[in-house]
Amino acid sequence: IPLNQENLSNLPESVVVPKYDRNQLQAGIVHIGVGGFHRSHEAFYTDEFLSLSQSTEWGICGMGLREADRKIGDILKQQDYLYTLMVKHPDGRQENRVIGSIVDFVMACDDPHAATDKLAHEQTKIVSLTITEGGYNFNAATNEFDFSNPDVQYDLEHPDTPKMIFGFLTEALRKRRAAGIPAFTIQSCDNIQHNGDMTRKMLLAFAEKQDPELAKWIAAEVCFPNAMVDRITPVTTLQDISDLEEVGVQDLWPVTCEPFTQWIIEDSFSNGRPAWETVGAQFVTDVTPYELMKIRLLNAGHSVLGLLGSIHGHETIDGCIADPLFATYVRRFMDEEATPILQHVDGIDLDDYKSTLIERFGNPNIKDNLARICLESSSKLPKFLIPTIAENLAKGGGIKFATLVLAAWCYYSDKGINKFGDTLDIVDEMKDELHQFASKTESDSLSFLKLESVFGDLIQNEAFTQQYCYSVQTLYQNVDIEAQMNELLGEGV
Ligand code: NAD
The missing domain is CATH 1.10.1040.10 (N-(1-d-carboxylethyl)-l-norvaline Dehydrogenase; domain 2)
Known part of the structure; x- marks a missing residue:
């Protein structure tokens, strides 16, 4: 059975499906970099949270900055943004669960204005990231922002049509400030020590070059919680897709992962957050x-x-x-x-x-x-x-x-x-x-x-x-x- 909203009630009983009303969900989170790990981790926690709470404000809008994201964007759209998480246990058992927390997807490189409007929308309270270590544009030897990157040079000159992450975030925050909308939290979920501090340092380095006044506002208004993330998420194989078809679900891009998961987050958010602690995340003062x-x-x-x-x-x-x-x-x-x-x-x-x-x-x-x-x-x-x-x-x-x-x-x-x-x-x-x-x-x-x-x-x-x-x-x-x-x-x- 092809995976989509209409078919959810026809899926085999062994497959867990979202029971909450997805039509009511606003996208309080925009997530940039919808790879395997986001789909096995933050989107999973958020799906759990939406299943337990009556909340309607914490759906996720996926966003891709690169051409490479087109495939996942197209597939998600075709499946009403649903996908299957295949949790593989050591004893060979496999739990299949359809995740419903993603409700939209924007290809930012197709229309940067629409993307920064989405980020600047007052419903957007958190912008989370899994853009890999390379996405942070730091020089590994110095830990400083790498201004030699041609995309950075382009973004500095073209604030309203950015190409890279810090150009998008800066432009979106400029729009929010101009409209009097509170800043969003920027939440890194990448495997970098003190990932929030790193994101802050890189964003401020970029923003200061482009717009020093705005950089001051960002430094004062935006929170960047550090977090430790953990869940082994291998690349999806064709075998995974056909195994799932055997179970009766036709999903063009499921995600596989181990049962273990951990998310330890410093509790510092500029503009509210889901109560992820009710579904296993741990909030701490120092990660x-x-x-x-x-x-x-x-x-x-x-x-x-x-x-x-x-x-x-x-x-x-x-x-x-x-x-x-x-x-x-x-x-x-x-x-x-x-x-x-x-x-x-x-x-x-x-x-x-x-x-x-x-x-x-x-x-x-x-x-x-x-x-x-x-x-x-x-x-x-x-x-x-x-x-x-x-x-x-x-x-x-x-x-x-x-x-x-x-x-x-x-x-x-x-x-x-x-x-x-x-x-x-x-x-x-x-x-x-x-x-x-x-x-x-x-x-x-x-x-x-x-x-x-x-x-x-x-x-x-x-x-x-x-x-x-x-x-x-x-x-x-x-x-x-x-x-x-x-x-x-x-x-x-
Ligand atoms: P993936 O290849 O499935 O997805 C990577 C995503 O990052 C894609 O959407 C890609 O377009 C985006 N991206 C890459 N470079 C970018 C850039 N310069 N700017 C903007 N977007 C960019 O990889 P994944 O398995 O989802 O892992 C992503 C990250 O998650 C890892 O680098 C790591 O920091 C973290 N993580 C992964 C695992 C795991 O087991 N896979 C576990 C813990 C943490």
């Missing part, structure tokens, strides 16, 4: 400890499995977890090295969090490829893993599990093969530099660590270099990562 917990356990755990697993010849995260050696190793890393230096996290039992992580990693229906996990390790490890080593060194904590991961990364960057000699698919902006430093390891065991922009001053610490030399030399003598992991696990704490 920092939650971000650290996620980065040091989930993201670091991914890197531990990704690099060791790649050398060993595993292909996916669930493949690693199915191997008891890897499952034990990553848990011991979390318990003995990552957890002792985490702050207390309100409302979270870290033991439960870690057990859930291992279960999530092991979900056989979510095939997370190790090549994807390891891509851009040079920007990941300095945030996810190296600070854990540095803090443990300062406090006398353990470092051996994490250190082996750096030794494995050296071998990976140097040789680019696994222990069977198969070539690994390495994607990293610093690939050449990493290779250059790693490739001198046989004559100088510490060579890789001399890459200061990645490792900082770790090389100055003797306790660390001793452990590292042992790991890297052993690995180069015999690429038996399994033997080293076993040895470290056997040593006790």
Whole structure:
């Protein structure tokens, strides 16, 4: 049965459908970047909220800034903005749920005036974003706004026909200010530490160049709540679409995800918000400890499995977890090295969090490829893993599990093969530099660590270099990562 509003009551009983009156909904939220993650996360929470409350003001209008968004816009329109969320459980069960919270879609690049009018409309109270890390237009080396981008130059000169996100937001806020309409909240849901602060900094940098008076108004009136977001959402496959057809729903672009979901938000909104806390989101005053917990356990755990697993010849995260050696190793890393230096996290039992992580990693229906996990390790490890080593060194904590991961990364960057000699698919902006430093390891065991922009001053610490030399030399003598992991696990704490 083709998915649309009229057919909702004819769908198989196993499929959950929205029961609220979608015709009554106003779009209090405009969401820019309607990719898989928005549809598995914010739109899901909002659908839950609309199902529980009588609210009519918090529907979502999707917005696409790029040509690439045309496909999702067309499909959503054809399906009355409905789509199916396929939640895949570790035991193979799958829950299918039609999400009804999106009620409109605007292709901003077709008609920038209409798009900024929509954003400036007084019904729009929140503008949320999932535009990927690249969408924020910052220079990764300096964390400053990148004015060299030609679209930025265009937007600065053409305020009323913008092309990029900060041009649209600035023009919409200019219209609101002129009309005496209160500012909207700008809510980033991208995977960036302190994503609200980052959005604010980038928007103000742009607005100050274009219209300093307006920039002052934005600084005073717009809230940018920081948030930690989490739900593994792989790319939809043709197989997913045909699996759903077997169930009896013809949906041109469903979304798949794991059952786990988390959204921790700083409660600072300029113009009201849905009571997302009634459906599982958590509002806090400071998101920092939650971000650290996620980065040091989930993201670091991914890197531990990704690099060791790649050398060993595993292909996916669930493949690693199915191997008891890897499952034990990553848990011991979390318990003995990552957890002792985490702050207390309100409302979270870290033991439960870690057990859930291992279960999530092991979900056989979510095939997370190790090549994807390891891509851009040079920007990941300095945030996810190296600070854990540095803090443990300062406090006398353990470092051996994490250190082996750096030794494995050296071998990976140097040789680019696994222990069977198969070539690994390495994607990293610093690939050449990493290779250059790693490739001198046989004559100088510490060579890789001399890459200061990645490792900082770790090389100055003797306790660390001793452990590292042992790991890297052993690995180069015999690429038996399994033997080293076993040895470290056997040593006790
Ligand atoms: P996706 O590729 O499905 O969607 C990305 C969306 O961002 C598209 O609508 C695209 O047009 C838009 N976009 C990209 N660059 C842009 C730009 N420069 N300006 C405006 N729009 C732009 O990806 P996704 O899986 O939805 O992930 C999006 C983001 O969500 C990630 O980058 C990450 O920050 C966050 N996230 C994803 C996951 C996940 O598991 N997929 C989990 C947590 C957080």
